[in-house]
Amino acid sequence: MYMPNTRCGVNRTEAPRRTRIPAAALGLFLAHFAVSLPAAAAGSAVDSLPEADRQCLGCHATEGMKKNLQDGGTLSLHVSGDAYAKSVHKANGCGSCHSEVDIKSHPPSQRDIKGLREYSIERAQACGQCHEDAFKQHAGSVHAMRLSQGNPLAPVCTGCHGSHSVTPRTAYETCVTCHSAALVAHEKWLPNAKSHHEVVSCAACHAPAALRMIDLRLYDTGTRTWVSEQEGAARFEKLARSIDADGNGLDAAELRKLLGEFNQGEAAPRKSLRGRVELRTGAEAHRLAEKSKAVKTCDSCHRAGAEPFRNVTVSITGPYGRPVRYRAQETVLGGPLAMAALPEFYAIGGTRSQLLDILFVLALLGGAAVPIGHLMVRLIARRRLKKGAGGNSPGKTGDHGK
Amino acid sequence: MQKVYVHPLPVRIWHWINALGFAALILTGVQIRYVDLFDVISFKSAIQLHNWIGFVLIGNFFVWLLFYLFSDKIKVYHPELSPLKHFRGSLRQLQFYGYGVFRGEPNPHHVSAYHKFNPLQSMAYQIIMQLLVPLQLVTGVLLWDLNLFGGAVNLFGGVRVVATVHVLLFIFFTAFILVHPYLASLGHTPLAHFKAMITGYEEVEEPAGGRPGGDDTPAPGR
Numbered sequence: 358m359y360m361p362n363t364r365c366g367v368n369r370t371e372a373p374r375r376t377r378i379p380a381a382a383l384g385l386f387l388a389h390f391a392v393s394l395p396a397a398a399a400g401s402a403v404d405s406l407p408e409a410d411r412q413c414l415g416c417h418a419t420e421g422m423k424k425n426l427q428d429g430g431t432l433s434l435h436v437s438g439d440a441y442a443k444s445v446h447k448a449n450g451c452g453s454c455h456s457e458v459d460i461k462s463h464p465p466s467q468r469d470i471k472g473l474r475e476y477s478i479e480r481a482q483a484c485g486q487c488h489e490d491a492f493k494q495h496a497g498s499v500h501a502m503r504l505s506q507g508n509p510l511a512p513v514c515t516g517c518h519g520s521h522s523v524t525p526r527t528a529y530e531t532c533v534t535c536h537s538a539a540l541v542a543h544e545k546w547l548p549n550a551k552s553h554h555e556v557v558s559c560a561a562c563h564a565p566a567a568l569r570m571i572d573l574r575l576y577d578t579g580t581r582t583w584v585s586e587q588e589g590a591a592r593f594e595k596l597a598r599s600i601d602a603d604g605n606g607l608d609a610a611e612l613r614k615l616l617g618e619f620n621q622g623e624a625a626p627r628k629s630l631r632g633r634v635e636l637r638t639g640a641e642a643h644r645l646a647e648k649s650k651a652v653k654t655c656d657s658c659h660r661a662g663a664e665p666f667r668n669v670t671v672s673i674t675g676p677y678g679r680p681v682r683y684r685a686q687e688t689v690l691g692g693p694l695a696m697a698a699l700p701e702f703y704a705i706g707g708t709r710s711q712l713l714d715i716l717f718v719l720a721l722l723g724g725a726a727v728p729i730g731h732l733m734v735r736l737i738a739r740r741r742l743k744k745g746a747g748g749n750s751p752g753k754t755g756d757h758g759k
Numbered sequence: 760m761q762k763v764y765v766h767p768l769p770v771r772i773w774h775w776i777n778a779l780g781f782a783a784l785i786l787t788g789v790q791i792r793y794v795d796l797f798d799v800i801s802f803k804s805a806i807q808l809h810n811w812i813g814f815v816l817i818g819n820f821f822v823w824l825l826f827y828l829f830s831d832k833i834k835v836y837h838p839e840l841s842p843l844k845h846f847r848g849s850l851r852q853l854q855f856y857g858y859g860v861f862r863g864e865p866n867p868h869h870v871s872a873y874h875k876f877n878p879l880q881s882m883a884y885q886i887i888m889q890l891l892v893p894l895q896l897v898t899g900v901l902l903w904d905l906n907l908f909g910g911a912v913n914l915f916g917g918v919r920v921v922a923t924v925h926v927l928l929f930i931f932f933t934a935f936i937l938v939h940p941y942l943a944s945l946g947h948t949p950l951a952h953f954k955a956m957i958t959g960y961e962e963v964e965e966p967a968g969g970r971p972g973g974d975d976t977p978a979p980g981r
Binding site: 548549551552555629654655656659660661662695696699700701702703705706708709710713716717720721723724725727728731732734735738739742 | 801856905919923940
């Protein structure tokens with residue numbers, strides 16, 4: 358039996374599966390592997406895979422490899438080794454998802470698969486082995502409901518995330534694969550729809566029960582890409598932790614200091630922080646509700662103290678594409694230093710500056726006090742003048758041209 | 760008292776549209792910014808109203824600009840080129856507002872068709888009309904469609920910079936619109952300047968031995 362060494366095994370130093378592959382089968386594989394290797398391992402990314410996975414790719418990297426299905430359709434058995442080697446599941450290994458594959462009888466002489474859809478639904482169960490939380494959230498989602506109703510368009514896991522080339526993508530990139538008309542639909546009612554789509558995760562509105570947050574992600578204004586940490590050279594979290602000496606989250610000054618560290622040696626600051634409304638956990642992004650239940654009220658975000666703005670993180674794209682986050686204090690969004698640290702992030706209401714609020718109140722008070730005070734003094738002075746001049750009215754000359 | 764035609768029709772139209780527009784923009788602006796404190800109209804309606812009124816005022820600004828660019832009345836905006844004269848005039852005007860007006864002294868500034876602004880007003884309206892209002896209109900347009908004007912927003916230094924400039928000017932104009940009507944009530948009667956901005960004619964005291972306002976005063980009705 359071809360079994361993964363752990364259910365979500367990432368420790369590739371242990372290799373019990375190799376010891377369980379019979380010598381004959383291994384010989385057969387190696388022979389095939391030798392023939393197919395050029396197609397399978399065309400790049401260094403594949404070379405980095407464990408031997409067991411390269412054995413699988415020995416056959417499955419063959420272009421056009423497919424299986425006929427009972428309903429007349431075909432199932433592609435081709436796996437791009439390069440894409441898989443760059444995917445987030447690279448460390449898991451083929452066996453972690455395909456634990457049902459028995460190497461002694463693989464390929465099976467006969468395994469009937471009714472159709473592509475049935476196969477996708479069946480295979481989605483494998484995702485639940487590791488992504489238990491996401492699975493639970495998905496169970497109550499509109500996608501799951503449509504699936505149970507037999508809607509052929511309702512996506513299963515692979516419908517949104519792909520199968521062998523799963524890479525971290527933004528929710529937007531994932532969603533618009535099917536919902537390609539989303540922007541046009543939002544532009545009909547949502548002001549600045551495109552900007553909203555750029556800075557608000559789809560699930561932030563379409564998973565209304567989920568908790569949200571503001572994620573301030575490091576962005577390179579020179580290359581116009583998110584700043585990434587290279588594998589083995591991660592310093593973001595360590596740096597943030599050392600700057601946040603009291604451990605209560607980065608305050609505005611600490612955030613500026615962190616940003617300064619990433620801009621060291623630059624003539625002009627290239628790395629900035631761009632804010633996004635995200636869900637606090639990725640699993641909750643699967644709790645998508647029906648369209649009618651999506652958040653549509655603007656003041657869910659555009660008011661002081663709105664729920665997403667009470668939780669703030671600073672992040673960088675990690676070595677595997679996943680964000681590495683560090684907590685920041687909510688005051689960083691609207692404080693006096695925000696102009697310097699976050700010039701590119703502003704949300705009406707949500708990032709309201711208290712300093713400007715105070716100025717506004719002063720303007721109101723001053724705007725009312727000046728006329729009232731001046732008028733009072735004039736009235737008092739007039740009364741005195743009247744007394745002094747035997748009732749003659751003071752002069753009324755004046756002007757106020759426009 | 761003699762009537763002097765100080766406010767031509769386009770200026771009066773511009774002024775009152777501006778007055779109503781500013782009031783509406785401030786009110787909708789307050790609703791947008793303080794949706795947690797006020798709930799008169801919905802956030803979205805406030806945004807839409809704010810945008811529409813903003814565009815009306817942009818058009819209105821060009822009514823003002825084109826009128827003055829193609830009229831000899833632009834002289835009212837010509838600055839006093841002698842700093843000393845301007846400083847002395849400003850000081851006299853400040854003394855009037857801060858002291859003389861309480862003693863019933865006459866306003867040191869004499870209104871005429873080509874000199875309707877006193878030195879303080881002259882400086883204030885130069886700044887307001889040529890810097891602050893255009894800046895408010897431009898920042899408003901940028902915030903209206905951040906995606907379309909993304910490049911310009913970045914040139915300004917980012918959306919927060921644009922928004923902060925817009926809010927700072929909103930605060931200034933709020934104070935302005937409170938103080939402005941009061942100052943306008945300091946005419947020879949409290950409603951004199953208000954009437955003038957409706958009819959176009961200011962009532963000025965005829966100086967001894969000449970027409971009101973000096974040599975540059977056109978005949979009434981011009």
